[in-house]
Amino acid sequence: MHTEAQHVHSGQTLRTDAPVDHAGKGENFAPTDLLATAVGTCFLTVMGITAKEKGWGLGEITVEIEKKMTTHGPRKIESLLLQIEMPSDLESDQLKVLRKATKDCPVLRNLDDSIRINVQWNQSKSKKKTSLNFVPTNVFRETPQVTFFDAGVKGSNGSDVVIHHGSAISPPNDDEIEQYYMHHHQVDHNLVLAGRRTFTLLNPEWEEPHHVIYLNQKMGALQIPIGTYHRSVSGPEGSIVLNQAVRDSDFDPTKEFKPVSLRHQADLQKAKTADPVFWIWEDGKIRRLKVSGISSGKKQITA
Numbered sequence: 178m179h180t181e182a183q184h185v186h187s188g189q190t191l192r193t194d195a196p197v198d199h200a201g202k203g204e205n206f207a208p209t210d211l212l213a214t215a216v217g218t219c220f221l222t223v224m225g226i227t228a229k230e231k232g233w234g235l236g237e238i239t240v241e242i243e244k245k246m247t248t249h250g251p252r253k254i255e256s257l258l259l260q261i262e263m264p265s266d267l268e269s270d271q272l273k274v275l276r277k278a279t280k281d282c283p284v285l286r287n288l289d290d291s292i293r294i295n296v297q298w299n300q301s302k303s304k305k306k307t308s309l310n311f312v313p314t315n316v317f318r319e320t321p322q323v324t325f326f327d328a329g330v331k332g333s334n335g336s337d338v339v340i341h342h343g344s345a346i347s348p349p350n351d352d353e354i355e356q357y358y359m360h361h362h363q364v365d366h367n368l369v370l371a372g373r374r375t376f377t378l379l380n381p382e383w384e385e386p387h388h389v390i391y392l393n394q395k396m397g398a399l400q401i402p403i404g405t406y407h408r409s410v411s412g413p414e415g416s417i418v419l420n421q422a423v424r425d426s427d428f429d430p431t432k433e434f435k436p437v438s439l440r441h442q443a444d445l446q447k448a449k450t451a452d453p454v455f456w457i458w459e460d461g462k463i464r465r466l467k468v469s470g471i472s473s474g475k476k477q478i479t480a
């Protein structure tokens with residue numbers, strides 16, 4: 178049931194297959210999917226044309242389309258539901274103009290009387306700035322091979338010592354899939370006492386949702402805010418970390434340490450694919466490095 182269409186002007190090809198519920202294998206767009214796609218791409222195109230005329234930058238707009246076929250009578254598309262996600266930085270006046278522009282979509286004009294088309298407009302929430310802090314330790318005495326430092330964190334009401342014997346992973350993987358802790362009522366302050374510990378932090382609400390921190394004792398206590406997913410890994414020599422937590426009155430240890438697997442968390446999977454920000458100790462200070470384009474292979478490092 179495969180077909181191939183060629184666009185004469187550009188030479189581009191487009192393939193279709195019949196859907197699984199209609200004698201096909203569903204290996205490509207069904208012809209009726211193309212009709213749904215025509216509506217979605219038409220909406221995007223007219224918004225793009227309008228933005229260009231106005232001199233606006235649009236950012237990323239996504240359209241998700243749900244197609245419903247008839248269950249009785251002749252087989253045809255009964256309805257389409259378009260869910261349009263607009264960028265967070267557009268003003269309400271701009272949204273109004275762009276929404277109005279979609280009424281001029283030629284495909285919509287052709288279909289309007291024959292298919293029920295519902296449109297839901299959403300605007301993504303603006304992302305928060307990254308909130309990552311290192312609480313410095315105060316080294317008040319050093320003698321040969323001995324360091325005395327004040328490990329206190331203001332407001333801390335919990336002191337947990339976490340020992341990794343060898344190359345431990347915390348929390349452990351779910352088969353091969355990474356797992357993370359996330360606290361609702363506890364801010365962590367992780368201070369490395371011995372060895373080195375690599376923390377990965379994911380926070381889908383941050384502009385930079387993915388961080389990798391090569392934490393050592395000199396960097397101070399890594400503060401992990403509420404709502405931030407985190408996991409840590411030690412090298413073969415293991416490590417000892419003192420976590421001086423700040424817990425609120427609703428803290429319940431039975432609820433705060435439940436590992437969350439990436440397996441079913443689309444928002445975390447997306448955060449993990451974002452270019453990471455690396456935090457390292459170099460020349461006596463904490464350095465923040467952003468490596469962009471890891472996936473494209475064109476790396477660019479900015480401090």
Ligand SMILES: [Fe+2]
Pocket residue numbers: 358360365407
């Ligand atoms: Fe934690």
